[in-house]
Amino acid sequence: MNPIDALGEIVNLGGPVIAILLVISVLTLGVALYKIWQFAVSGVGRHRHLSEALAAWDAGDRQTARTRLAESRSYLAPLLKVAMEERDMPGLDDRLDAEAGLALAGLERGFRFLDTVAQLAPLLGLFGTVLGMIEAFQSLQNAGSSVDPSLLAGGIWVALLTTAVGLAVAMPTSMVLAWLESRTAGERVFADKALRTVAVPSRTDPADAAPDFAPLASNHG
Numbered sequence: 001m002n003p004i005d006a007l008g009e010i011v012n013l014g015g016p017v018i019a020i021l022l023v024i025s026v027l028t029l030g031v032a033l034y035k036i037w038q039f040a041v042s043g044v045g046r047h048r049h050l051s052e053a054l055a056a057w058d059a060g061d062r063q064t065a066r067t068r069l070a071e072s073r074s075y076l077a078p079l080l081k082v083a084m085e086e087r088d089m090p091g092l093d094d095r096l097d098a099e100a101g102l103a104l105a106g107l108e109r110g111f112r113f114l115d116t117v118a119q120l121a122p123l124l125g126l127f128g129t130v131l132g133m134i135e136a137f138q139s140l141q142n143a144g145s146s147v148d149p150s151l152l153a154g155g156i157w158v159a160l161l162t163t164a165v166g167l168a169v170a171m172p173t174s175m176v177l178a179w180l181e182s183r184t185a186g187e188r189v190f191a192d193k194a195l196r197t198v199a200v201p202s203r204t205d206p207a208d209a210a211p212d213f214a215p216l217a218s219n220h221g
Helices: 003-013 016-042 050-058 062-068 077-085 092-108 112-141 149-198
Strands: none
Touching: 016 092, 016 112, 016 149, 050 062, 050 077, 050 092, 062 077, 077 092, 092 112, 092 149, 112 149
């Protein structure tokens, strides 16, 4: 039996609840793959150039910091570039915090759907099991005195099939969501540290320091 025929057999056995769970699983897979692609394109977790830029900036080497920053493909690079170039702009810190929050909110888009699937799929499976058990006991009642134990056993395992499918959808969804949330939490910490490092570096570029004028000595005579 090929996979398509096996899938059709499962749907026939489990009824509409299995069909709904299969549709949800396809949508969930699509969202999960999109989020993984989005994280990869945004450079989530890959901050080697940004870390080198921040280290150089913190050490007072502005030119090296800008060079390393230009090599980064991270979604944070444009924000850090503005932070480095427009340090004296009033209210810049609040604006950059808002922009970073907006970028992180984009990374978190879709998390609510995955969380809903992780919670709803087992309940749908249980609902299908309850419906299946009701149908099995109705068949047992209709059989009257000529009760066939295989009739009840067959109804029970078919009913439990929906619970198994619901758990099969929920468990990997929960694992993917936990992984995405942990990556996003790490990004939030890194973004906050990066913006604070640019705003308040440990050392100041000598070119940015105020000139030190030595007092002119007066020579009389």
